[in-house]
Amino acid sequence: xxxxxxxxxxxxxxxxxxxxxxxxxxxxxxxxxxxxxxxxxxxxxxxxxxxxxxxxxxxxxxxxxxxxxxxxxxxxxxxxxxxxxxxxxxxxxxxxxxxxxxxxxxxxxxxxxxxxxxxxxxxxxxxxxxxxxxxxxxxxxxxxxxxxxxxxxxxxxxxxxxxxxxxxxxxxxxxxxxxxxxxxxxxxxxxxxxxxxxxxxxxxxxxxxxxxxxxxxxxxxxxxxxxxxxxxxxxxxxxxxxxxxxxxxxxxxxxxxxxxxxxxxxxxxxxxxxxxxxxxxxxxxxxxxxxxxxxxxxxxxxxxxxxxxxxxxxxxxxxxxxxxxxxxxxxxxxxxxxxxxxxxxxxxxxxxxxxxxxxxxxxxxxxxxxxxxxxxxxxxxxxxxxxxxxxxxxxxxxxxxxxxxxxxxxxxxxxxxxxxxxxxxxxxxxxxxxxxxxxxxxxxxxxxxxxxxxxxxxxxxxxxxxxxxxxxxxxxxxxxxxxxxxxxxxxxxxxxxxxxxxxxxxxxx
Amino acid sequence: xxxxxxxxxxxxxxxxxxxxxxxxxxxxxxxxxxxxxxxxxxxxxxxxxxxxxxxxxxxxxxxxxxxxxxxxxxxxxxxxxxxxxxxxxxxxxxxxxxxxxxxxxxxxxxxxxxxxxxxxxxxxxxxxxxxxxxxxxxxxxxxxxxxxxxxxxxxxxxxxxxxxxxxxxxxxxxxxxxxxxxxxxxxxxxxxxxxxxxxxxxxxxxxxxxxxxxxxxxxxxxxxxxxxxxxxxxxxxxxxxxxxxxxxxxxxxxxxxxxxxxxxxxxxxxxxxxxxxxxxxxxxxxxxxxxxxxxxxxxxxxxxxxxxxxxxxxxxxxxxxxxxxxxxxxxxxxxxxxxxxxxxxxxxxxxxxxxxxxxxxxxxxxxxxxxxxxxxxx
Numbered sequence: 004x005x006x007x008x009x010x011x012x013x014x015x016x017x018x019x020x021x022x023x024x025x026x027x028x029x030x031x032x033x034x035x036x037x038x039x040x041x042x043x044x045x046x047x048x049x050x051x052x053x054x055x056x057x058x059x060x061x062x063x064x065x066x067x068x069x070x071x072x073x074x075x076x077x078x079x080x081x082x083x084x085x086x087x088x089x090x091x092x093x094x095x096x097x098x099x100x101x102x103x104x105x106x107x108x109x110x111x112x113x114x115x116x117x118x119x120x121x122x123x124x125x126x127x128x129x130x131x132x133x134x135x136x137x138x139x140x141x142x143x144x145x146x147x148x149x150x151x152x153x154x155x156x157x158x159x160x161x162x163x164x165x166x167x168x169x170x171x172x173x174x175x176x177x178x179x180x181x182x183x184x185x186x187x188x189x190x191x192x193x194x195x196x197x198x199x200x201x202x203x204x205x206x207x208x209x210x211x212x213x214x215x216x217x218x219x220x221x222x223x224x225x226x227x228x229x230x231x232x233x234x235x236x237x238x239x240x241x242x243x244x245x246x247x248x249x250x251x252x253x254x255x256x257x258x259x260x261x262x263x264x265x266x267x268x269x270x271x272x273x274x275x276x277x278x279x280x281x282x283x284x285x286x287x288x289x290x291x292x293x294x295x296x297x298x299x300x301x302x303x304x305x306x307x308x309x310x311x312x313x314x315x316x317x318x319x320x321x322x323x324x325x326x327x328x329x330x331x332x333x334x335x336x337x338x339x340x341x342x343x344x345x346x347x348x349x350x351x352x353x354x355x356x357x358x359x360x361x362x363x364x365x366x367x368x369x370x371x372x373x374x375x376x377x378x379x380x381x382x383x384x385x386x387x388x389x390x391x392x393x394x395x396x397x398x399x400x401x402x403x404x405x406x407x408x409x410x411x412x413x414x415x416x417x418x419x420x421x422x423x424x425x426x427x428x429x430x431x432x433x434x435x436x437x438x439x440x441x442x443x444x445x446x447x448x449x450x451x452x453x454x455x456x457x458x459x460x461x462x463x464x465x466x467x468x469x470x471x472x473x474x475x476x477x478x479x480x481x482x483x484x485x486x487x488x489x490x491x492x493x494x495x496x497x498x499x500x501x502x503x504x505x506x507x508x509x510x511x512x
Numbered sequence: 513x514x515x516x517x518x519x520x521x522x523x524x525x526x527x528x529x530x531x532x533x534x535x536x537x538x539x540x541x542x543x544x545x546x547x548x549x550x551x552x553x554x555x556x557x558x559x560x561x562x563x564x565x566x567x568x569x570x571x572x573x574x575x576x577x578x579x580x581x582x583x584x585x586x587x588x589x590x591x592x593x594x595x596x597x598x599x600x601x602x603x604x605x606x607x608x609x610x611x612x613x614x615x616x617x618x619x620x621x622x623x624x625x626x627x628x629x630x631x632x633x634x635x636x637x638x639x640x641x642x643x644x645x646x647x648x649x650x651x652x653x654x655x656x657x658x659x660x661x662x663x664x665x666x667x668x669x670x671x672x673x674x675x676x677x678x679x680x681x682x683x684x685x686x687x688x689x690x691x692x693x694x695x696x697x698x699x700x701x702x703x704x705x706x707x708x709x710x711x712x713x714x715x716x717x718x719x720x721x722x723x724x725x726x727x728x729x730x731x732x733x734x735x736x737x738x739x740x741x742x743x744x745x746x747x748x749x750x751x752x753x754x755x756x757x758x759x760x761x762x763x764x765x766x767x768x769x770x771x772x773x774x775x776x777x778x779x780x781x782x783x784x785x786x787x788x789x790x791x792x793x794x795x796x797x798x799x800x801x802x803x804x805x806x807x808x809x810x811x812x813x814x815x816x817x818x819x820x821x822x823x824x825x826x827x828x829x830x831x832x833x834x835x836x837x838x839x840x841x842x843x844x845x846x847x848x849x850x851x852x853x854x855x856x857x858x859x860x861x862x863x864x865x866x867x868x869x870x871x872x873x874x875x876x877x878x879x880x881x882x883x884x885x886x887x888x889x890x
Contacts, residue, residue, distance in 0.1 A: 064887065064888070068620070068623070071615055071619035072616050075615035076612070078575070078608060078611055079608050079612060081583065082608055085586070085596070085597025089668075090594065090666075092593050093591055093593075093595075096586055100583065100587035100590050101846060103583040105853055107580035107583040108854070108856055109856065112580075114572070115572035115575070116573070116863060116864050119572065119867070125884075126880075127870065127871055132870070171666040172667070175845050178849040352666075473601070475598065479601055483605050490612065497616070497620055497628055498616075498620075501624070501625055501626055503625070504625035
């Protein structure tokens with residue numbers, strides 16, 4: 004069972020990552036641009052100025068092009084939970100399926116219904132109802148983000164459930180604990196605010212391109228001001244919720260935080276690595292240095308994790324091998340307990356099948372005492388509990404650095420806009436245009452931190468990806484991986500070309 | 513009140529909810545049917561654009577209903593979701609591919625610099641409407657003919673053919689089911705065109721197409737009906753949960769659940785009346801009879817598969833691995849929570865219907881396609 008399953012799980016992960024990352028190219032723009040379009044149309048309805056209508060329709064066209072491919076890449080994600088992760092679907096479907104169904108009922112239908120009005124209803128419904136529809140598309144898009152991030156938050160911090168040994172699955176015990184889990188709240192606020200930021204960068208960047216080309220200048224400046232204000236507000240939210248997310252990770256996913264900072268040995272007054280070159284040969288428990296080169300700021304990681312400069316932050320070694328002084332039970336010890344839980348679960352099922360109730364009850368009692376570490380029982384070595392450190396570290400730092408740069412750009416845009424010299428700032432407009440791409444890099448890096456940082460778990464601490472995957476020959480998943488890669492790349496190229504053409508045509512066509 | 517319902521009642525309720533969503537999806541496949549008409553019905557570029565723009569205002573509703581159908585099955589019957597999607601891998605993947613290409617085709621077809629060319633996107637739409645619906649039909653057919661899988665003690669699925677679900681399309685019953693749905697979707701698509709487009713030459717062709725496609729669907733319908741009343745079925749002993757083969761099981765289900773028989777007959781009559789009204793009486797409202805009829809037939813089919821102590825996802829490899837609405841469902845807590853959520857469904861249906869009425873109040877014309885909104889048109 005070993006190698007083929009490992010290979011299948013690798014391809015299944017690669018395929019899911021591919022799909023999610025392609026999907027995440029389009030979704031943030033949908034989430035943010037939907038609101039920006041709603042702002043523009045609100046101004047049009049309030050002022051009656053046809054130029055604002057033209058501007059609204061221009062951004063709406065780009066929104067529609069992006070929206071379609073977002074929908075296309077989204078459908079596959081829901082069904083990939085079944086096709087690629089069928090054991091996962093059974094083991095946690097009792098909890099995980101609900102947010103997906105709620106997303107369909109409460110969000111997707113709003114989007115689907117009002118999207119048609121937004122694009123084809125200009126002369127079929129009243130001006131007020133059209134504006135309402137545009138707002139509903141924005142609300143629907145963001146509501147869908149709520150529920151998918153509730154589902155994702157639950158994967159990062161499973162709560163409100165219990166394991167049912169008869170069914171061999173986890174079952175929901177408290178819906179509100181799942182829906183209002185603090186991790187789900189952080190996920191939603193941080194992800195959507197980052198999406199608003201990216202959409203603001205997009206509008207600012209495309210508008211800056213118009214200024215550089217000396218086309219549609221009035222419309223461009225109007226768009227830039229609205230988007231920069233939205234972008235600054237979004238940036239503040241990104242920073243605050245990012246801090247909250249890191250604080251949450253420190254307490255609920257300490258391994259992820261340790262990987263984000265490349266911290267192997269836990270310490271008081273733990274530093275943040277401002278700049279660092281990871282030692283790729285470093286493994287948990289060995290004596291090698293974690294970094295080839297590094298610049299550290301002492302105490303900042305302790306502050307981030309515990310709101311206290313001198314507090315202890317556990318490192319990867321502490322979480323893998325344990326740290327008695329700080330009362331940390333490591334993955335090594337949890338593996339021992341987890342393997343007992345797994346053995347007794349099998350014993351229980353076997354005794355029940357045989358019709359031996361006393362033996363089954365005894366096995367169940369032992370299982371119950373050890374079930375908290377059930378997921379660790381599936382690991383083959385303690386070091387498997389650590390995620391890939393380099394990817395997590397670099398992605399996190401890239402995201403933070405870029406996230407700090409963007410509000411500066413928005414502030415400069417507003418400053419020169421109010422001075423009335425925005426079109427003369429060629430350097431700024433050039434920077435704005437290239438910031439679009441940096442925004443996408445930061446956005447993707449954020450997902451990498453969230454998802455790679457929780458490896459090897461599909462469900463944090465409960466279900467490793469190797470167990471969650473479908474029992475299917477690797478060639479099937481390889482084939483669909485390359486089909487997806489080809490298809491999504493072709494569609495992305497189509498999207499970019501269509502977008503570029505529409506931008507070239509501009510709003511006054 | 514919902515909190516006091518038995519688990520078994522909730523399981524039956526959720527099979528009904530999933531059936532309603534699935535049946536509404538079958539009605540909304542008029543979009544897919546319309547997509548296949550662009551190559552057979554449209555005599556000019558203008559007519560093609562009229563068909564695509566008529567369907568393009570509704571494609572997202574169909575798409576969303578399919579996603580909700582999947583979501584509802586995941587939430588309510590996770591073992592089915594895990595078994596069927598993980599096992600019948602290729603059939604679901606191919607269905608999904610056809611929906612991925614559909615989603616971009618409306619938006620990109622007419623846009624300049626669209627990389628693949630308008631013709632490619634039209635072919636994508638046609639593939640979605642034909643292959644996609646055929647495979648969905650074949651997949652639903654396996655609710656009656658079974659699949660080759662087994663589940664272990666931990667409910668992990670092993671599929672016993674290398675084709676991972678594609679073998680379903682080689683079974684006459686499943687294939688007939690798929691082809692019936694393809695032609696039914698074309699009937700509905702043509703009826704929707706008659707209802708929503710103001711272009712006499714195209715409408716006249718669409719009226720004829722409803723009749724032609726109904727006639728093409730009839731042989732496959734007959735195969736399905738004759739097979740259903742004669743085939744052995746997968747029965748469940750309600751006391752022990754044991755699965756066994758029962759001769760004439762689905763005939764017994766029809767006779768044992770007269771309401772289902774009435775749904776089936778009323779549905780078929782409604783579809784046939786819709787076609788007759790469109791093709792012979794010159795009426796424009798055939799789509800509503802066709803749509804209602806499709807929903808009723810869908811409900812009857814799903815009821816036959818799931819109710820009256822029947823295994824709805826039978827295993828041919830290991831009979832006891834077959835799925836029933838009882839052994840495949842979520843826990844009582846989850847079904848109860850989801851039932852509260854489902855109270856929102858009538859509200860959703862109400863606003864969808866309201867917006868539909870608003871948007872379809874005026875029929876689509878060539879003038880509108882070439883007017884001020886031309887840049888937004890598909």
